[in-house]
Amino acid sequence: MAVILGQFMEFHPVHGTNVRLDNSGTKATRVASFANGICFSKHPLNPGEIFLVEIEDKELGWCGHLRIGLTARDPGTLVTVPEYSLPDLVDLGDSWVFAITRNHNKVIEQEAHEHAGQAAEMRAADGGTERESMSRTFFTDTHLYIDNVCIPKDKLVGRSRPGRFSHILDDLYKTNILPPTARRSRIGVVYVPKGQSIADMHIVINGEDMGACVKGIPTDRPVYAVVDVFAATKCVRIVQVDYGFASLQTLCRKTIQKHIVHRMALDWLELPELLKHFCKFD
Known part of the structure; x- marks a missing residue:
């Protein structure tokens, strides 16, 4: 399981x-x-x-x-x-x-650095595609x-x-x-x-x-x-x-933060105080 x-x-x-x-x-x-x-x-x-x-x-x-x-x-x-x-x-x-x-x-x-270098060489030898590289970068970010x-x-x-x-x-x-x-x-x-x-x-x-x-x-x-x-x-x-999957609370926080320029602007929004606090500090 x-x-x-x-x-x-x-x-x-x-x-x-x-x-x-x-x-x-x-x-x-x-x-x-x-x-x-x-x-x-x-x-x-x-x-x-x-x-x-x-x-x-x-x-x-x-x-x-x-x-x-x-x-x-x-x-x-x-x-x-x-x-x-x-x-x-x-x-x-x-x-x-x-x-x-x-x-x-x-x-x-030192071994970790050498291993990472060898892995990169192997990927290059296998002809890794640009799309694969972009996908890896996206998820790494x-x-x-x-x-x-x-x-x-x-x-x-x-x-x-x-x-x-x-x-x-x-x-x-x-x-x-x-x-x-x-x-x-x-x-x-x-x-x-x-x-x-x-x-x-x-x-x-x-x-x-x-x-x-x-x-x-x-x-x-x-x-x-x-x-x-x-x-x-x-x-x-x-x-x-x-x-x-993010919780509903986290999704609400991200949506609110996406549409404000500065966190202090939360004070002027008609939102519950607990939600304002969550958006400000988390």
């Missing part, structure tokens, strides 16, 4: 002692100190399904930022949630966590491809807060100019199947794949997402990703 992607993402009720979740279970805030901020996904992830969060707030004075990864440990079975994801949770075993930094998050693999995994790009890049220059900032965000640790930055984790019962963990930052930061993760057990709201990262919220 094919896996259906697009489950509604929430945080697990089991989390670090300094974490407070909102009523929807999609927003996590660290209310004290700089540690004890570990959160988990409420349900296991499916292969190729991204768990995406946006940094909503930061707290100055701390050294370090958001940490994200995967665990094969059921959060509900933990007697106590570790104080830190690195190294405490990882030291328990069956957990893989990546520390996000302002720079140098991308994993560079709207989706992020990681091996055999396809993720819609629509929600992978954050948006600026509504203001006079938000339309300019939104275009800049799409060029990945936003630092990974900044407010409005969107960071996700996904595991990509590589064989029978193994996968690679990839981190996606503002729409760009950072590469396979962990290889050979066993997937014969349920795998949960891990988000450590650590140090300078104060608050994160889950961003829901639409796979396949």
Whole structure:
């Protein structure tokens, strides 16, 4: 049976002692100190399904930022949630966590570059048509491809807060100019199947794949997402990703945004306030 992607993402009720979740279970805030901020996904992830969060707030004075990864440990079975994801949770075993930094998050693999070059040469030798190339470019523009995994790009890049220059900032965000640790930055984790019962963990930052930061993760057990709201990262919220057919809410948002020049113009439209808020921020 094919896996259906697009489950509604929430945080697990089991989390670090300094974490407070909102009523929807999609927003996590660290209310004290700089540690004890570990959160988990409420349900296991499916292969190729991204768990995406946006940094909503930061707290100055701390050294370090958001940490994200995967665990094969059921959060509900933990007697106590570790104080830190690195190294405490990882030291328990069956957990893989990546520390996000302002720079140098991308994993560079020489073999990957060589393989991509060889693949391009083979396509050229086979006489790939111009139409095939255009088709590939079209789908690449709207989706992020990681091996055999396809993720819609629509929600992978954050948006600026509504203001006079938000339309300019939104275009800049799409060029990945936003630092990974900044407010409005969107960071996700996904595991990509590589064989029978193994996968690679990839981190996606503002729409760009950072590469396979962990290889050979066993997937014969349920795998949960891990988000450590650590140090300078104060608050994160889950961003829901639409796979396949978009929801009616998303279609309404896209239609409205298509016909306005600036998001501040939403204030003059006779729309429900909740819909205005959704169009402004999502």
